[in-house]
Each structure stands twice: as structure tokens, then as C-alpha cells.
Amino acid sequence: xxxxxxISAATARRMAITKQRLAGERATADIEGMKDVLEDxxxxxxxxxxxxxxxxxxxxxxxxxxxxxxxxxxxxxEENHLFxxxxxxxxxxxxxxxxxxxxxxxxxxxxxxxxxxxxxxxxTENEAxxxxxxxxxxxxxxxxxDEFEHDLVESVEGGIWSTGRxxxxxLDYLWGQGKxxxxxxxxxxxxxxxxxxxxxxxxxMESLDKEEKTYRAAQIALRALGVGRPxxxxxxxxxxxxxxxxxxxxxxxQDGCFVPVQVAAEGQExxxxxxxxxxxxxxxxxxxxxxxxxxxxxxxxxxxxxxNLICDRDRTEAMFDFFYRIEIYVPPAKRQYGYYVLPIxxxxxxxxxxxxxxxxxxxxxxxxxxxxQEDAPRTAEIGAAVSGAVEELAQFLGAKEIVYGEVLPAGWxxx
Numbered sequence: 001x002x003x004x005x006x007i008s009a010a011t012a013r014r015m016a017i018t019k020q021r022l023a024g025e026r027a028t029a030d031i032e033g034m035k036d037v038l039e040d041x042x043x044x045x046x047x048x049x050x051x052x053x054x055x056x057x058x059x060x061x062x063x064x065x066x067x068x069x070x071x072x073x074x075x076x077x078e079e080n081h082l083f084x085x086x087x088x089x090x091x092x093x094x095x096x097x098x099x100x101x102x103x104x105x106x107x108x109x110x111x112x113x114x115x116x117x118x119x120x121x122x123x124t125e126n127e128a129x130x131x132x133x134x135x136x137x138x139x140x141x142x143x144x145x146d147e148f149e150h151d152l153v154e155s156v157e158g159g160i161w162s163t164g165r166x167x168x169x170x171l172d173y174l175w176g177q178g179k180x181x182x183x184x185x186x187x188x189x190x191x192x193x194x195x196x197x198x199x200x201x202x203x204x205m206e207s208l209d210k211e212e213k214t215y216r217a218a219q220i221a222l223r224a225l226g227v228g229r230p231x232x233x234x235x236x237x238x239x240x241x242x243x244x245x246x247x248x249x250x251x252x253x254q255d256g257c258f259v260p261v262q263v264a265a266e267g268q269e270x271x272x273x274x275x276x277x278x279x280x281x282x283x284x285x286x287x288x289x290x291x292x293x294x295x296x297x298x299x300x301x302x303x304x305x306x307x308n309l310i311c312d313r314d315r316t317e318a319m320f321d322f323f324y325r326i327e328i329y330v331p332p333a334k335r336q337y338g339y340y341v342l343p344i345x346x347x348x349x350x351x352x353x354x355x356x357x358x359x360x361x362x363x364x365x366x367x368x369x370x371x372x373q374e375d376a377p378r379t380a381e382i383g384a385a386v387s388g389a390v391e392e393l394a395q396f397l398g399a400k401e402i403v404y405g406e407v408l409p410a411g412w413x414x415x
Contacts, residue, residue, distance in 0.1 A: 007263055018287065018291065020063075021063045034064065035081065041224055058303075059307050061396050100208070100238065133170055141197075179195060210243040222258065224236060257281060260277065300345065305340065305343075316350070324343060324353075339355070341355050352409065355371075364399055370386065378411025380413050
């Protein structure tokens with residue numbers, strides 16, 4: 001076996017950033033550009049917090065710039081090019097990838113874990129509730145959970161199913177099984193319908209066994225990562241849903257799909273390599289070659305806390321020397337940086353973080369603090385780039401003004 005190709009840490013970071021569509025020329029800020037980006041990054045995590053904007057919209061903004069969020073909604077709920085299902089977590093995924101998710105649906109709550117056993121027992125006890133929900137959807141079309149609750153109270157003497165908890169549990173279970181889908185939303189409220197009514201006629205219905213599913217999904221994950229280890233593949237894209245991943249990785253190497261690489265460490269560890277087995281997909285070798293020749297177009301932007309580039313916190317720390325945790329549930333007095341903090345991507349480094357809030361009543365973006373990493377250069381040029389990213393965010397959010405707090409890095413001349 002020939003020795004692994006050696007790449008620099010900077011090249012590894014640039015591979016990850018480029019494959020996440022955070023470098024190079026931006027896609028057009030329209031539906032076609034959105035499809036183009038999603039073909040590479042593959043999923044958007046859903047999150048309801050709107051201190052700045054919901055994460056699915058922020059992730060696309062970091063890649064597209066200012067765009068119309070209704071275009072994303074059209075792609076999901078009107079054109080059905082996308083649908084909601086489990087990926088990193090509750091996410092938006094491509095309908096073209098339906099065969100990848102189908103085995104998860106078919107095996108939902110299978111296995112011998114305590115959760116799976118309890119879930120199956122609960123489902124058996126509540127078969128009548130399942131039948132009722134399916135019948136209501138057949139008759140009425142898309143319904144929200146509270147509409148089911150109303151019908152149950154009206155139709156079941158004593159209201160034995162009238163608590164929202166049981167209805168929502170059943171809806172989540174049926175969603176996990178792929179029997180129902182989110183047909184549309186009004187704000188955060190989901191309206192459910194039968195999957196066959198939500199999926200377009202062109203949806204691929206190929207059935208994959210678990211090994212083939214892992215073989216395909218692992219390739220999608222690695223291509224989205226740019227460069228990665230098996231553990232990083234495991235918690236990317238179809239997180240923790242890669243049966244027999246080690247076997248698949250071995251086969252992918254034998255088939256020439258996964259190309260082993262070593263990543264040369266930098267700084268005090270120069271002369272050493274990043275630990276573990278690292279791979280690049282064979283189809284991304286031309287990109288790797290271009291990056292090593294200096295074909296690199298960096299950007300400066302802000303990232304959602306749940307951005308695909310940084311959703312694996314351990315990988316983020318290993319690749320970027322950037323420790324990041326969400327402090328939403330930390331008491332205010334104990335927060336180090338803020339409630340909803342956006343990392344700053346500048347070129348191939350994460351150089352700091354911004355703590356913003358959007359006051360929608362006053363149409364004002366309030367930047368409570370800006371923090372620079374200790375090793376980040378303190379130049380007016382970088383300050384201007386960060387200010388420009390904040391201004392782009394304000395434009396996207398519809399803010400008429402930006403107000404900065406007192407915590408700003410010396411040398412960046414922000415505000």
C-alpha cells in the first residue's frame with residue numbers, strides 16, 4: 001500500500017470550508033442557487049430560536065448572502081424539493097436523498113435499547129390513537145396537533161386521548177416512521193399530512209439495505225466534510241445512523257472512493273500529524289490539488305451556532321483551535337460570551353465571535369459584544385471585514401440600524 005498523501009492543516013481547513021460553500025464564488029441568491037448549495041451541504045438543522053434568525057435561514061445566508069427566506073419555504077412546502085426529517089438533528093433534507101432516509105424510517109424504534117422497547121410498548125397500547133390520526137388526515141388533509149386534540153375531545157367520551165402529550169408523541173412517532181410529514185408551517189406550528197401526499201411523483205423510492213445505505217451516506221458525509229475521520233462521518237449528515245460504518249469505510253478505501261491522507265500539524269506540534277485516520281473523497285482530489293496550488297477565494301462571514309461547519313464541536317476545536325459551546329441554557333451571570341453567539345469565519349480561521357440580538361420592533365440589530373481570539377490579528381483591515389459581515393447580516397434581517405455595545409476588540413475599529 002502506498003503511503004498516505006500529506007496535506008497541511010491549512011489545506012484541510014480550506015477543504016472543509018470550500019465544501020461547505022463558505023469560500024469561492026457565491027451561488028446565486030435564488031432558488032437555483034439554494035439547490036446548488038444544498039447539493040453540497042445536504043441538510044439544514046432546524047431550530048426555533050429567533051434571537052437573531054432561525055438557524056436554517058442563517059446557514060443559507062452565510063453561503064448565499066441576502067436572499068428571500070420564502071424561497072426556502074417554497075422549496076420545502078410547495079415544490080417539495082426538500083422535506084423535514086432527522087439528519088444532524090431535526091433537519092431539512094433533500095427529497096432526492098429519500099432512499100438514504102428510508103431505512104431509518106423502516107427501522108425506527110427497532111432494536112433492544114430501553115427507549116426502543118418502551119416506544120414499541122407505548123405504540124401497541126395506543127394503536128387506536130394511531131388509527132384515529134391516520135383516519136383524520138385521510139379525511140381532512142393537513143392538520144396541526146391542536147386540531148387533533150380538539151377532535152379527540154369532541155369524539156372520545158371522557159377524553160382519554162385529549163392530552164396534547166399523547167397526540168404529539170404519536171405524531172413524532174409516525175414522522176419517525178415516515179408515515180406522515182410536515183406539509184407546511186405557520187410560524188412554528190407544523191401541519192401534518194400523509195407522506196404520500198407530500199412527496200412529489202419524482203421521489204426516488206429505491207430500497208437500500210443497511211450496508212448500502214451506510215456505503216452511500218458515508219460518501220455524502222465525507223464530501224460535505226471535505227476531509228474527515230470515521231468518527232466525524234458518524235455524527236455528520238445522518239448522525240449516528242451508519243450501521244457497520246467501519247466495514248463500509250474499509251470497502252470504500254478498497255474501492256478507491258476514500259483516499260487516505262495525513263494532516264500535518266502546525267504551531268508547536270509542527271513535524272507531527274493530526275491523530276486518527278483521515279480521508280478525502282476521490283471526487284474531491286481535483287479540488288485538493290487546486291487548493292494546494294493556491295486557488296483559494298476566502299470570505300468573511302458569521303456562522304449560526306448550528307452551522308454544518310461547526311456542528312461537531314470536537315472537530316471544530318481540533319481543526320480550528322476554536323472552543324465553542326452554546327450558552328442559551330447557562331444563567332446570564334455565568335455566560336462567557338452571550339445568549340446566541342455567532343462565530344466569525346475569516347478565510348480559513350475562526351477568529352472570534354459576535355453576540356447579536358435582533359430587535360424586530362425597532363428594526364435594530366444590537367451587537368452586544370464582539371470578541372477576538374487571542375491569536376487573531378488586530379488590524380483595521382480585519383475589523384472592516386468583520387464590520388462588513390455584521391452589516392450584511394443586518395441587511396438580511398431587515399435592520400435599519402446597528403448598535404454596538406462596549407465590548408469590542410482593540411485594533412479592529414468596529415462600530
